[in-house]
Amino acid sequence: MSEARAIYAIWLRDIKRLWLDRARILIGLLQPALYLFVLGSGLGSVTRIAGGKGDYIQFIFPGVIGLTVLFTAVFSAVSIVFDREFGFLKEVLVAPVSRRAIAIGKSLSGSTQATVQGILILIFAPLAGVHFGFGELLGLIVIMALTGFAMTSFGVLFAARFRSTEAFPIVINGILLPLFFLSGALYPVTNLPVWLTPFVHIDPLTYGIDAMRGAALPKGLEVGPGVFVPAHVYPIWLSVAVIVAFGLVMVWLAVWQFSRAE
Amino acid sequence: MLTEPRKSLGERAPAEAAAISVENLSRRFGKLEAVKGVSFAVHPGEIFGFLGPNGAGKSTTISMLTTLLTPSGGRAEVAGHDVVRERNQVRQAIGIIFQEQALDLRLSALDNLWLHAILYGVPTARAAQRIEQGLRAVDLWDRRKEPVSRYSGGMKRRLEMARGLIHTPQVLFLDEPTVGLDPQSRYAMWDYIQRLRQEFGLTIFMTTHYMDEAEACDRIAIMDKGSVIALDSPAALKASLGGDVISLKTEHNGLALAELRERFGLEAKLAEDQLRLEVKDGGELLPRLLRELQVKILRVSLNQPTLDDVFVSLTGREMRDEGPADPRAMWMRRGR
Ligand SMILES: Nc1ncnc2c1ncn2[C@@H]1O[C@H](COP(=O)(O)OP(=O)(O)OP(=O)(O)O)[C@@H](O)[C@H]1O
Ligand SMILES: [Mg+2]
Numbered sequence: 001m002s003e004a005r006a007i008y009a010i011w012l013r014d015i016k017r018l019w020l021d022r023a024r025i026l027i028g029l030l031q032p033a034l035y036l037f038v039l040g041s042g043l044g045s046v047t048r049i050a051g052g053k054g055d056y057i058q059f060i061f062p063g064v065i066g067l068t069v070l071f072t073a074v075f076s077a078v079s080i081v082f083d084r085e086f087g088f089l090k091e092v093l094v095a096p097v098s099r100r101a102i103a104i105g106k107s108l109s110g111s112t113q114a115t116v117q118g119i120l121i122l123i124f125a126p127l128a129g130v131h132f133g134f135g136e137l138l139g140l141i142v143i144m145a146l147t148g149f150a151m152t153s154f155g156v157l158f159a160a161r162f163r164s165t166e167a168f169p170i171v172i173n174g175i176l177l178p179l180f181f182l183s184g185a186l187y188p189v190t191n192l193p194v195w196l197t198p199f200v201h202i203d204p205l206t207y208g209i210d211a212m213r214g215a216a217l218p219k220g221l222e223v224g225p226g227v228f229v230p231a232h233v234y235p236i237w238l239s240v241a242v243i244v245a246f247g248l249v250m251v252w253l254a255v256w257q258f259s260r261a262e
Numbered sequence: 263m264l265t266e267p268r269k270s271l272g273e274r275a276p277a278e279a280a281a282i283s284v285e286n287l288s289r290r291f292g293k294l295e296a297v298k299g300v301s302f303a304v305h306p307g308e309i310f311g312f313l314g315p316n317g318a319g320k321s322t323t324i325s326m327l328t329t330l331l332t333p334s335g336g337r338a339e340v341a342g343h344d345v346v347r348e349r350n351q352v353r354q355a356i357g358i359i360f361q362e363q364a365l366d367l368r369l370s371a372l373d374n375l376w377l378h379a380i381l382y383g384v385p386t387a388r389a390a391q392r393i394e395q396g397l398r399a400v401d402l403w404d405r406r407k408e409p410v411s412r413y414s415g416g417m418k419r420r421l422e423m424a425r426g427l428i429h430t431p432q433v434l435f436l437d438e439p440t441v442g443l444d445p446q447s448r449y450a451m452w453d454y455i456q457r458l459r460q461e462f463g464l465t466i467f468m469t470t471h472y473m474d475e476a477e478a479c480d481r482i483a484i485m486d487k488g489s490v491i492a493l494d495s496p497a498a499l500k501a502s503l504g505g506d507v508i509s510l511k512t513e514h515n516g517l518a519l520a521e522l523r524e525r526f527g528l529e530a531k532l533a534e535d536q537l538r539l540e541v542k543d544g545g546e547l548l549p550r551l552l553r554e555l556q557v558k559i560l561r562v563s564l565n566q567p568t569l570d571d572v573f574v575s576l577t578g579r580e581m582r583d584e585g586p587a588d589p590r591a592m593w594m595r596r597g598r
């Protein structure tokens with residue numbers, strides 16, 4: 001009971017701030033749009049030269065959602081470090097609430113923020129030539145939320161350790177970019193060089209994006225006139241199971257890490 | 263879960279346990295021993311002051327008492343609960359204003375207070391009522407919807423004061439609550455603190471650099487380099503100096519020191535460039551000194567002892583040695 005209200009308070013605060021920062025949400029659409037339309041169109045010409053017929057923009061559309069979810073989620077977790085630096089964290093830490101509730105509240109708020117930002121990306125779907133029904137939309141949202149939860153928890157795990165925001169570039173360059181580039185957001189994860197394959201398969205984001213691809217491109221990708229192949233590699237249930245498992249382990253570790261500081 | 267406002271001082275049972283009791287509490291940061299085994303007790307309903315220069319260990323002590331920092335040694339109880347083993351009970355029973363502000367600057371005053379109420383489990387209807395009362399008491403009701411980032415330093419401080427009381431704590435910790443406030447706001451804040459004590463029997467533990475604030479406390483502990491070097495009521499501490507304080511600036515302080523010892527039988531202390539004498543009746547002694555002292559006197563003053571004098575007398579240093587003097591505090595001291 002007291003856990004629930006603490007989780008709610010932590011979540012509510014972040015959501016209020018999200019609402020106040022509405023303008024930032026729109027700016028947050030810029031990077032995905034660049035990936036989608038500039039990188040997507042540019043690299044699309046390569047795939048056409050190679051003889052493929054499938055549209056590259058369609059292919060990376062779910063990957064760009066994954067990118068957005070990943071960055072929004074982890075950045076929301078890193079706000080803990082800012083709160084530490086600017087003092088507000090003390091107000092939370094001195095309140096009669098468990099460290100577990102604080103960590104879980106943070107993960108849920110990150111998940112919410114990532115989902116909101118991810119849903120906004122869907123505005124680009126028609127432009128990217130991606131069409132799906134209501135059921136697929138719901139599926140996408142659920143996968144975004146689960147992926148967001150897992151990635152925020154992963155971020156909280158780190159944020160609990162960092163004392164200053166100077167470590168920020170390390171987080172981005174050392175963790176987020178590898179996670180993103182290994183995830184199959186930008187390329188199919190089949191037929192990869194042998195050395196790369198294991199890295200791709202242990203990247204949890206790979207599964208999140210694969211599931212999103214399954215949901216966003218229900219018919220699969222058109223490789224020839226009227227010929228479709230499934231857009232995703234793993235069964236969706238497997239991807240979802242991997243994300244949920246990763247999320248639970250991460251939130252457990254985050255709680256442990258956060259409580260340890262006491 | 264919630265504590266109702268407690269009975270006023272007079273109604274309370276006489277033999278109530280201490281609001282805060284501290285035994286041999288210590289904390290080290292690596293090699294540095296920031297708090298070196300302090301012991302004291304704070305009575306319920308008391309305004310207890312912690313006075314000491316920068317780095318004395320005041321905030322570190324508060325952090326331990328408010329469960330934010332684990333002690334390296336010793337033990338402490340706040341509102342009857344151990345600060346290590348019963349963290350949550352302690353947290354529920356205390357309110358705190360940190361030395362550094364701890365508000366969410368993006369959010370409005372109302373939002374900040376509501377978050378606090380939810381975190382502390384104050385029921386909605388009661389929270390709404392207390393939030394309005396609190397904001398009116400600190401004179402921020404009209405600006406409750408503005409983001410806190412637009413507030414002045416003093417307004418932020420007042421908001422934190424209101425916030426710390428939303429859950430009706432039994433013990434209120436104030437770490438330099440009036441720093442950065444203009445004199446008017448400081449008096450208003452003090453007024454508020456006194457009222458809280460009177461109406462609810464709230465126990466208040468505060469740190470300060472201001473002498474006049476320390477004087478307004480029921481008892482004060484003077485802290486220096488991690489130890490409590492004196493603990494008593496301000497009046498008793500000043501009385502321990504024995505009467506008046508004469509400060510002399512002479513052409514040659516060393517010679518004057520010797521002369522005072524040999525011819526007058528007085529033990530003076532050299533603090534900075536002045537000689538200080540603690541004497542019973544300064545009014546009578548001073549004319550004699552002026553007449554008879556061989557070393558030429560450049561400057562002289564006769565004062566009732568202040569807590570600053572107590573500090574100098576105990577440590578041989580000025581309280582404000584470490585930092586730039588605050589002109590406002592100087593002015594207040596002289597004004598007394
Ligand atoms: N987290 C920390 N890590 C290392 N040293 C610390 C830490 N916190 C405090 N200290 C050291 O402990 C000593 C006491 O600090 P503290 O903040 O308790 O002093 P204070 O009496 O509150 O001073 P002020 O009047 O300046 O607020 C200082 O020497 C300080 O540098
Ligand atoms: Mg301090």
